[in-house]
Amino acid sequence: MVMKAIGKYKLLVTAALLTMLLQVGATLWQPSYMKNILSVMANMSLSTSGKIDKISGYGIGLIVIAVIGLIGSILNTLTAAKLSQAVSADLREQTFRKIQTFSYEDIEKYKSDNLVVRMTNDVNQIQMLLMMVFQVLIRIPLLFVGAFVLSIITMPKLWWIIVVMVLLIAVVTGVSMKSMGPHFAAFQSLMDRINGIAKDNLRGARVVKSFVQEKSQAEKFDAASDELLGHNLAVGYTFSTMVPAFTIISQLAIFAAILLVSTFVTKSPSVAQDQLGGIMSFIQYMMQIMFAIIMGGMMSMFASRGMVSMGRIKEVLSTPTSMTFDDTPDETLDGTVEFDHVSFAYPNDDAPTLKDINFKLTSGEMVGIVGATGSGKSTLAQLIPRLFDPTEGTVKVGGKDLKHVSQKTLKNTISIVLQKAILFSGTIAGNLKQGKPAANDSDMDRAAGIAQAAEFINRLPERYNAPVEERGNNFSGGQKQRLSITRGVIKQPKVLILDDSTSALDAHSEKLVQEAFNRDLKGTTTIIIAQKISSVVHADTILVLDEGRLVAQGTHHELVENSPVYQQIYNTQKAKEA
Template identity: 80%
Template sequence: MLVRAIGKYKWLLTAALVTMLVEVGAALWQPSFMKDILSTMASLSLSTSGKVGKVSGYGIALIAIAVVGLIGSILNTIAAAKLAQAVSADLRENTFRKIQTFSYADIERFKSENLVVRMTNDINQIQMLLMMTFQILIRVPLLFVGSFVLSIITMPQLWWVIVVMVVLIVIVTGLSMRAMGPHFGAFQKLMDKINAIAKDNLRGARVVKSFVQERNQEAKFDKESDDLLGHNLTVGYIFAAMIPAFTIISQLAIFVAILFISFGITQSASFAQDQLGGIMSFIQYMMQIMFAIIMGGMMSMFASRGFVSIGRIRQVLEATPSMSFPDTPTETLSGDVTFEHVSFSYPDDEKPTLKDVSFELKSGQQVGIVGATGAGKSTLAQLIPRLFDPSEGTVKVGGKDLKTLSRKTLNSTVSIVLQKAILFSGTIAGNLKQGNSAATKDDMDRAAQIAQAAEFINRLPNRYDAEVVERANNFSGGQKQRLSITRGVIKQPKVLILDDSTSALDARSEKLVQEAFDKELKNTTTIIIAQKISSVVHADTILVMDQGRLVAQGTHNELVETSDVYRHIYDTQKAQGDDADE
């Protein structure tokens, strides 16, 4: 996944690697000049003026190498940053596109708040990992190997000091990584929980304040936040112990090296002249080795979070959607709807929500679906636009199995207006064009008239260009439902499903909507899911659901005479003053 994404930017990748090699080469080259400078100063065969000339030349070379290394470092940072930004942007876009292919069941499986964290926090972690990789992680082994080899070449008799130092630092790093690993795995899970709590609290702010639940919400948030803090502190404590441990090991190694050289100097003047310059270079290489291991350990700790995030993004990108659409030509279908022995169960439910449901609706019919809460009305309706696939049986529209239709064919044929009116930030026109991207002003006017939304839209100064704020909080519940109905009607579908989507309308507005449907949507199969019998009393046929089964079908008058379930609902609502207009 990540290799393919990086491969798209070969020139940035090449630039990052080349500039890194320049930076590492400069860092490895510098200590050798220090050896030459000290050897020149200790030389007995050169005059003072000769020594000054050679040392000046070495100094100029050192400055030149430092400048080259600095330029390489700057260019490496720029290339690595551009590469990390480009790859993370592609991953974010690909993840979002992949999520758009998910069905409701897939969204429920991953959880919406979890997907938001993956597209934001996890992508940011991957971006940081890429930056570190092309700035530090690849540089570390190059610097380590180069310094290790050059240090042994410089003072081969002290090879064992380097080996002991490296072994001790690797042991400390390994133990620290082992201790911190589980905490990094817990970070993202806790971020998911914190995001979910914050999202629910902000979305349900009115409920929280109405029931004075601020303290309870704070307690829930504090618990998860404290858990995250605990993991972060544990990592911090381990990290705080690592640096002093590395420093002690490296300083002891330097002490042993200097001690060994000092013994040689006291015993032989020629040894002092040969090794005096080498000891400075050797110490610098030792420090570079220590730096490489320390940086490798530190970056590995942070990289472990990045690898966790890579795994989480890979889960999304490699997930196989539970629902797929064939790439077939777009068809024009009739509004016939057929259910053939359809059963359906939600993933985590033991009992089926729908059980062996069969019926046939003719194009242009107005159909009502009634039943008690939990009878399966909404689930049945959501199978028609293929928001879910049935567990058993077949759903057909226009005589065609939904599984054989392309997404474009199905979307142009079926439109659903959900009970919960969801509008997006932007403008009214932007929301309506989600139903029909090519909708003209005349199309909007017609749909708004049918949905009785024109009444308040025409009062707005900007009409269809009026702003829709977050969660459409600048509109009432009834206005949001009418805008949702407008969006569903605007593409003139063959099948229109209203899932209790007039519940927030007053009796007058609901009656006007029904009259407009009768007049303007004569060729559209209109399926109305309702709690109130009065909303479907004039339907051509009414489906009665009870505990997931279709228990009766017919007109209002027929069902009052033949269906105990329907008659009970009707009598109850009539007794409560909800008189059906017969």
């Protein structure tokens, strides 16, 4: 996944690797110059002026090496940053596009809060990982191997000190990694939980304040936040012991090296010049080795968090969409709707929500669906535009099984207006064009007239260019529902589904909407899901659901005479009105 994304930026990858090699080469080259400087200073046969000339030459060489290393470091940082930003942007876009292909079932599987965290926090973790890989993680093994080889070449007799130091540091790093691993694994799930709590609290701010639940919500958030804090502190405590341990090990190694070199010099003064020059280079290489191991340990711990995030993004991108569409030619369907022995159960539900539903609607009918709360009305409606697929049976529109029509054909044929009016921030025109991207003012005027939305849109100075705030908060509930209906009817669908989408309208506005449907949508099969029988009393056919079963079908007058379930609902509502 990430490697494929990186493959698009071969030039940046090459530049990052070359500048890293330049930086590593300069770092490994410097100690050899220090060795030469000390050797010159210890050389008793050279005159003072000769020593100054040679030391000046080596000093200029050190400055040149430092400049080369600085240039390499700057260029490496720039290329690594550009590469990580580009790859993370691609991953974020790929993840968003993949989520757009998910069905309701897929989104329910992950939950919206979880998907938001994956697109934001997890992608950011991958971005940091890529930055570390091309700045540090690849440089570490190069620096370690180079310094290890050069240290042994510089002081062959002291090779075992390097080996012991490396083993001790590796043991400390391994133990620390093992203790910190579970804490990193818990970070992302806790981030999901904290994000969910914050999101619920902000969305339901009015409910929280009206029921004076600020304290309980704060306690709920604090509990999750404190748990995350505990994991962060555990990681911090481990770090606080690692660094001193590394320092002690390295200082003991330096002490041992200096002690042994002093012994060599005492026993053999003839090699004092090479030994004294070499000990400084040897110590510098030891420091580079220790730095490589320490940075490797620290970066690997952060990298483990990035790997977890990479796995979470890969999980989303590799998830097969549970709902696929046939690659068939686009076609025009009429408004007939047929359910043939349809049953449906939500994922992870034991009992089916719909059980063996059978009916057939002719094109152009107005159909009402009524039933008690939880009887399956909305679920039935969601099967028609194929938001879900039935567990058993077949749903047909225009005589075609929905599983065997193209996505474009389905979307052009069916519109659904949900009970909860959802508007996106932007403009009224932007929201309406989601129903018909090529809609002009004439199309919007016609649809707004049917939905009785023209009444308030025409009062706005900008009309269709009027701003829509987040979730449509600058409109009332009735206005949002009318805009949603406008968006649903603007493309003149063959099948229009209204899932209790007039619940926020007053009786007069609802009557005007229904009259407009009868007048302007004569060729459209209109399916109205309603809690109030008054909303469907004039429908050509009314379907009565009870506990997921279709128990009656007919006109209002037929059902009042023949259906006990319909009679109960009707009499209850009639009594309330009285």
